[in-house]
Amino acid sequence: MTPAPPAPTPPGSLFGPDAEFHGFFNDPRWALAVLRATVLEAAHPQIGAALIDNSTFVAHPWRRLRNTLVSLQRMFGDDDEVRRREAARLNRMHARLSGTDERSRPYDAMDPEVRAWVVATLFESALTMRRLSGQPLEPAAMERLYAEFHAFFRALDDTGGHLPPTLKEFWPYYDRMVEEELENTEALRIILFKLFDHLPAPPLLNGLPTVWAAGRALAGPVVGTVTVASLPEPFRRRAGLPEVPGAQALMQGAYLAAGLTRFLPDAWVRTENITSLLYLSPDSDDPRAVSLVALRDRMKRAGALFRLVTPFPVRHGPAEGASSAAAADGHRNAEEFFTEVLDQTGNGYLDWPDIAAMARELSTRLDLDEPQETKLYKAYADWWRELQEALDTDGDGRVSRQEYAAAVPSLAGPALIRVAEVLFTVTDTDGNGFIDATEYHALFQTAFRVEKPGTEPRYSRSAFIRDFLAFMTARDQTTPFDPLLTEG
Known part of the structure; x- marks a missing residue:
């Protein structure tokens, strides 16, 4: 006998500053969780095909990230009218995304099963984030978080029928999706093996290709390895994803290190502050622009020194301090x-x-x-x-x-x-x-x-x-x- 769904909780109480999710939004570990969730989404054949055909995530990943964060803020905030408007906008946007993949299989971004999987990956990745960083959620908090994500899904699809109503029912559903539905899609391969190698600089670092290329060359493989190691083992085996020696230790170290940032001042780790800084232009009237110009000058000098002492090739973007012809x-x-x-x-x-x-x-x-x-x-x-x-x-x-x-x-x-x-x-x-x-x-x-x-x-x-x-x-x-x- 199928258990009855839990009694509905007033939607307003599942959103806003008192929600479990609210603490994740300004947690640097959430960036690792969102990346992991994105990979699991891309492994779904319909989502992968939609990303390949319609998404700007390859050419404009920073813009895509910023828009995702803004959307999540609107959906999980305490303003019901803002949430209603954002849900309507997301539904209109997804209604325009349909077609067929390279194997002539149809995809539709409004498919309730597809949309349920997106929410499922965010929820499960949030739990994995806490577990890998040594702070697993207590059962009651886990139930509460699932109720919040279910309410998020119902705000998009008022039936909510394709996402299991209870946490107990969620796990068999999640295991079945991982074992039977996910594939090694082109979108997944691009994210894991191409995107990090060619990730464009955020606006903050435009014009500093040496500095950006050096950092990307070091951080890109680490982020890719950590992400692969955090994926469910059955899917890693079936998709033939590489097993890098020491990857599990590196992954846990990355999550633990990111977790230590909770001891930093709140203003340093607030998502809004970080994203606004990434998009800060040197000619902006923002007071931080003065410090930005000084920092960029130092980074240009560091980039020039780096080119003198290493043969590291730089092929992306104009040279520091110069514009193209x-x-x-x-x-x-x-x-x-x-x-x-x-x-x-x-x-x-x-x-x-x-x-x-x-x-x-x-x-x-x-x-x-x-x-x-x-x-x-x-x-x-x-x-x-x-x-x-x-x-x-x-x-x-x-x-x-x-x-x-x-x-x-x-x-x-x-x-x-x-x-x-x-x-x-x-x-x-x-x-x-x-x-x-x-x-x-x-x-x-x-x-x-x-x-x-x-x-x-x-x-x-x-x-x-x-x-x-x-x-x-x-x-x-x-x-x-x-x-x-x-x-x-």
Whole structure:
């Protein structure tokens, strides 16, 4: 006889600062847990296929991480209206992700079983995080945490039927998924064996390729080894993942070391502070920018010294203290623009998922309601049709780098102008015909650069459209549009 589901707990009591989950969000160990959960998600055939076809996690992993953290904050916060809006946004976003994988198997991001597995991996990875760092949750806390994740799932899918109602029923479900459903997918292999080797620098370290490459060369293999070692053993064996000698000891050491950060001041480990620092620009009006400039100067000198004493090759990004020739004269060449801006998924082609990723990123930043979001997606869809007609010379339904470079990259037809107009309208929330400081920050995630102190900064409609078109047609390397869709 199947046990009856537990009596429902008022949803509000499962979210907010008193929830078990709340303590995880600012815990550095949570980064290891989220990475582990992402790998387990990618091992699901449907999720893996959706990631390969639609996600920007390869080309823009830092942006993907930041958006995930913001979404989790909204969903687990104590504001029911914010949670409702975020759940609706996530449902609209996932409803647009469907297709077939390389073996012609269908995938659908709205499949309740798929969505249940995403929540299951987050929950189980949170428990594993505590266990591996020597602080396993007590049974009552474990039950409470499961109730919170179940409430999170019900906020997305009000039936909640594909996630077992009780913790006792969860474990057979989890074991069955690991043993029967997971595969060594392409997305999993990219995350484990490619992403860390080619991880782009966060905005904080842009222009410091030697420093970043050196750190990545040391940390990347360690993070990959720790992640593989933390995966369920039955899946590791079946997927043929490598068993590195000493990996288990390294994994436990990494979790224990991350756990020691709980003794640091709260301000040092708060997720919001860390992510905002990663995205801090040297020309920002943030008071921390002064210290950032000094730190970058020291890092440049360290990078120069490193190049003198080691033959370590650096092939990614411009040299420290210098810009590329394209940046120097204010222009990008066509192939550079294609790679940095248009190819959002990083697969070497421009197709609808790349265009949709632009609309998705801007809709997320602006937290648009359904009518505004639909209007923005429609504008981008019309632009994609315009691009196809002008650039897809071989008729394969996508635009290659060569096709783009051979055409006129400064093409700015009516559809792209419409994108600029719609983007201005949805950003100008008060409808006064200007983008003010608050609206500007929502879109660009940075402050205005005020030329004259004491003046109120405003961005007019005509100036916004002019600069947007100059950026999107590679005519100019403008600020702030340059990092709008290019930052890691």
